[in-house]
Amino acid sequence: MRRMRSLRLKVNGDEVEVGAPDHWTLLEVLRYRLGLIGSKQGCDKGDCGACTVLVDGAPVLSCLTLAALAEGREVTTIEGLMPAHVARGGAGADPVQDAFDRCGALQCGFCQPGMMLSARALLDRTPFPTREEIQQALAGNLCRCTGYTQIFQAVEQVAAEAAGIEPAEPTWATYREAGQQPSPRARGVKGEDA
Amino acid sequence: MKSFELVRPRTLDQAVTELAAGGAMPLAGGQDLLGELKEHLADPERVVDLKRLEGLDGIDVDGEGNLTVGALVTLTALEEDPRVRERFPVLAEAAASVGSVQIRNAGTVGGNLCQRPRCWYYRTEDTPCLKRGGTECFSYAGKSKYNAILGGGPSYIVHPSDVAPALRVLDAELELRGPGGERRVPVADFFTLPSEGDVLKENVLEPGEIVTRVRVPALRGTWRSGYEKFRERDSYDWALASVAAALRVDAGRVVEARLCMGGVAPIPWRVAKAEQALLGPLRDESAWTAAGREMVRGAEPLEHNGYKVPLARAMIVKTLRRLTT
Numbered sequence: 001m002r003r004m005r006s007l008r009l010k011v012n013g014d015e016v017e018v019g020a021p022d023h024w025t026l027l028e029v030l031r032y033r034l035g036l037i038g039s040k041q042g043c044d045k046g047d048c049g050a051c052t053v054l055v056d057g058a059p060v061l062s063c064l065t066l067a068a069l070a071e072g073r074e075v076t077t078i079e080g081l082m083p084a085h086v087a088r089g090g091a092g093a094d095p096v097q098d099a100f101d102r103c104g105a106l107q108c109g110f111c112q113p114g115m116m117l118s119a120r121a122l123l124d125r126t127p128f129p130t131r132e133e134i135q136q137a138l139a140g141n142l143c144r145c146t147g148y149t150q151i152f153q154a155v156e157q158v159a160a161e162a163a164g165i166e167p168a169e170p171t172w173a174t175y176r177e178a179g180q181q182p183s184p185r186a187r188g189v190k191g192e193d194a
Numbered sequence: 195m196k197s198f199e200l201v202r203p204r205t206l207d208q209a210v211t212e213l214a215a216g217g218a219m220p221l222a223g224g225q226d227l228l229g230e231l232k233e234h235l236a237d238p239e240r241v242v243d244l245k246r247l248e249g250l251d252g253i254d255v256d257g258e259g260n261l262t263v264g265a266l267v268t269l270t271a272l273e274e275d276p277r278v279r280e281r282f283p284v285l286a287e288a289a290a291s292v293g294s295v296q297i298r299n300a301g302t303v304g305g306n307l308c309q310r311p312r313c314w315y316y317r318t319e320d321t322p323c324l325k326r327g328g329t330e331c332f333s334y335a336g337k338s339k340y341n342a343i344l345g346g347g348p349s350y351i352v353h354p355s356d357v358a359p360a361l362r363v364l365d366a367e368l369e370l371r372g373p374g375g376e377r378r379v380p381v382a383d384f385f386t387l388p389s390e391g392d393v394l395k396e397n398v399l400e401p402g403e404i405v406t407r408v409r410v411p412a413l414r415g416t417w418r419s420g421y422e423k424f425r426e427r428d429s430y431d432w433a434l435a436s437v438a439a440a441l442r443v444d445a446g447r448v449v450e451a452r453l454c455m456g457g458v459a460p461i462p463w464r465v466a467k468a469e470q471a472l473l474g475p476l477r478d479e480s481a482w483t484a485a486g487r488e489m490v491r492g493a494e495p496l497e498h499n500g501y502k503v504p505l506a507r508a509m510i511v512k513t514l515r516r517l518t519t
Contacts, residue, residue: 003199022200022241025228045229049296058270058299064228065300066221068200069245118295139429140294 009070011036012080013087026070027051027062030077038078038113049141052114053077059114059121059140078113081120095158096120102173103154104182107145115141119155128159195231202243206250206371206406212242214373214402220244222266225293225301226309234319235310235326250304250406253278259412265304265405269357270295272303282410284419284438288360291423294430304405307358307368307384308397311351312432313341324349324393338496340434343503345459349388350496352457353396358385359438359462360421363452366410372403385461396460415442415449422513423456424505433457435506437513446476448518455489458506465489468510477518479511486510 004019011034018033027044030036030053042050044063051063054076076084085094092098096119099105106112115138122129122137129137134155135148143151153171160167167174175182201218203209212218217239221227230236244250250264255277263272272278273289292298292306310316315323315332322328333341333350341350361381368379384397391398399405413419419440425431435457442450451472454464468488472481486507493503 003197005200021197023195023197023231025195045232046225046297049294052296055299059296060300061225061296064224064297066200066224066228066241066243068202069224069243121295135429137295140296142429 005068007067007071009067009075010073011075012077012083013074020067022066022068024067025063026053026065026067026075029067030062030075036077036079040110040113042110047142048111049114049118050111052117052141054117054121057121057124059118061140076117078117081116094120095161096123096155099154099157099161099173100151102171102176103150103157104172105146105150105154111141111143111145115143115151119151119158123155123158127162129155131156195228196234196237198231198238199240200243201240202246204246204248206247209242209244209247210371210373210402210404212240213404215240216401218242218402220404222305223268223301224305225297226305230310233317235317244404255281261408261410261412263303263408263410265302265407267303269293269298269301269303269306272357273298281413282360282364282419284360284363284421284440285357285410287421288356288423288436288438291421291433291436292356297430303357303408306355307361307405307408308399309354311396312354313351316351324388325351327394334496337498339498340432341496341499342459343493343495343499343506344463344490345387345389345461346494346496347389349393349460351388351396351460353385353459353461354432354457355462356421356423356433356436356456359436359454359456361408361410362454362462362464363419363438363440364410364413365452366408368405369407369409370399370403371406372400374400374403376406378409381462382464388460413440413442415444417442418517420513420517422509422516424509435502435509437506437509438462439510439513439517441472441514441517443476448472448474448476448481451485453485453489453510455506455509458490458493458502463489465491467491472514479515482511482514483507485514 040050042048046064052059053062055073081094096116156167157171172182219238221241222244251266252264254262269289269292279286315321316325324331331349342352366381421438423433423436433456438454440452441448451469454462468485471484
């Protein structure tokens with residue numbers, strides 16, 4: 001009883017038709033039918049957030065979404081972030097991707113696609129979020145490398161640059177661009193202000 | 195995940211017929227069901243997608259202030275609805291406390307009420323626990339940190355829903371639809387203790403029956419309500435203990451009180467004597483303490499969950515302090 005279904009999906013602005021069994025998740029179709037391997041298969045049961053994609057602009061877990069239920073919706077994966085930015089008249093990577101890079105917000109990188117999509121969805125709705133709003137928006141994306149501080153700072157960096165101001169606390173980007181070593185505080189070390 | 199056939203009915207009648215045919219399970223947001231399927235806890239031949247049904251994804255407030263929430267409303271939509279936030283803060287706060295942003299964006303009100311237990315013995319594929327048709331609740335003599343201190347036996351699960359305690363203090367009713375037609379069941383009668391119902395289930399839903407709507411009667415007078423949840427992990431988690439509270443206040447006095455706990459029992463745990471203890475002056479710490487004492491009266495902790503007794507009492511005091519400040 002391995003029924004195949006023909007699915008019409010809209011992924012990163014492209015209409016695609018793809019065959020998959022009924023029980024396949026959106027994540028499986030993205031990775032193993034469409035070759036979009038940016039969305040990660042981490043825990044595969046809704047704990048880690050590494051499979052996060054945007055469906056109609058809202059972050060959801062593609063590992064807990066049957067592929068058929070994404071029909072008629074707009075799916076955005078990490079691969080679609082930069083093209084969408086360029087289509088809106090921007091140059092290069094999405095500011096979120098750029099800030100994550102410049103702020104040292106990643107190490108192994110496994111959580112980053114999901115993390116950046118959650119951050120993008122937050123900033124689309126709330127362009128100038130508080131630290132608490134950032135923490136809540138990213139609570140469903142687990143990172144085992146960074147300790148989160150640089151990730152929160154990267155989101156703040158995006159908001160600050162959009163407003164044409166300096167972020168409230170210096171991020172790695174600030175130090176790097178000045179050719180200095182990041183302070184312990186910017187690295188998330190408590191009680192050791194430089 | 196084992197393969198299944200996805201059935202996508204357009205009408206409630208079709209959905210109920212599909213579900214009643216046996217071997218089928220309903221799918222709404224899928225945030226619990228897909229986990230169950232992946233862990234082989236559920237093994238349906240057909241999965242019936244409810245998301246195409248019309249008229250079950252709306253939030254309505256009628257002229258008298260009665261609230262109706264369709265079972266397919268997402269937790270995000272419930273949490274963000276300005277009318278819910280203003281009139282029924284306990285419900286908005288409970289919805290906001292569920293899972294992560296991603297889970298609330300997909301998870302539905304109906305699914306949250308009908309989600310299965312999180313007990314790790316139940317969730318472990320190879321453990322034939324009582325809830326899976328076995329003969330023993332392994333938490334009783336095993337790792338019981340997250341299990342029930344009240345109302346347990348023969349199964350010691352806690353009900354994982356945050357929305358349920360909030361609906362319980364709002365005296366809500368659930369609209370159910372099954373092969374036998376439509377019926378309404380108060381939330382008070384929806385959830386079943388393992389000792390009094392089928393131990394394989396957590397509620398009164400018959401085979402093929404689903405929750406279609408939640409009906410919350412208007413609150414008359416001046417009410418203060420809220421939901422507090424204690425989690426082991428701050429980012430997102432199920433409750434170790436949670437409190438839904440609603441107080442009707444008149445001339446500086448509490449004239450009606452409703453109090454229900456989550457995370458401590460197999461059903462949302464509401465105790466009339468705890469509520470009575472709160473009647474009187476608005477800010478009365480001794481009344482909060484007394485309410486906490488009544489709420490956990492008769493508690494029988496297992497080996498690793500004794501901490502839930504003082505936690506539950508502290509959570510009640512914390513909730514009441516916030517609501518009366």
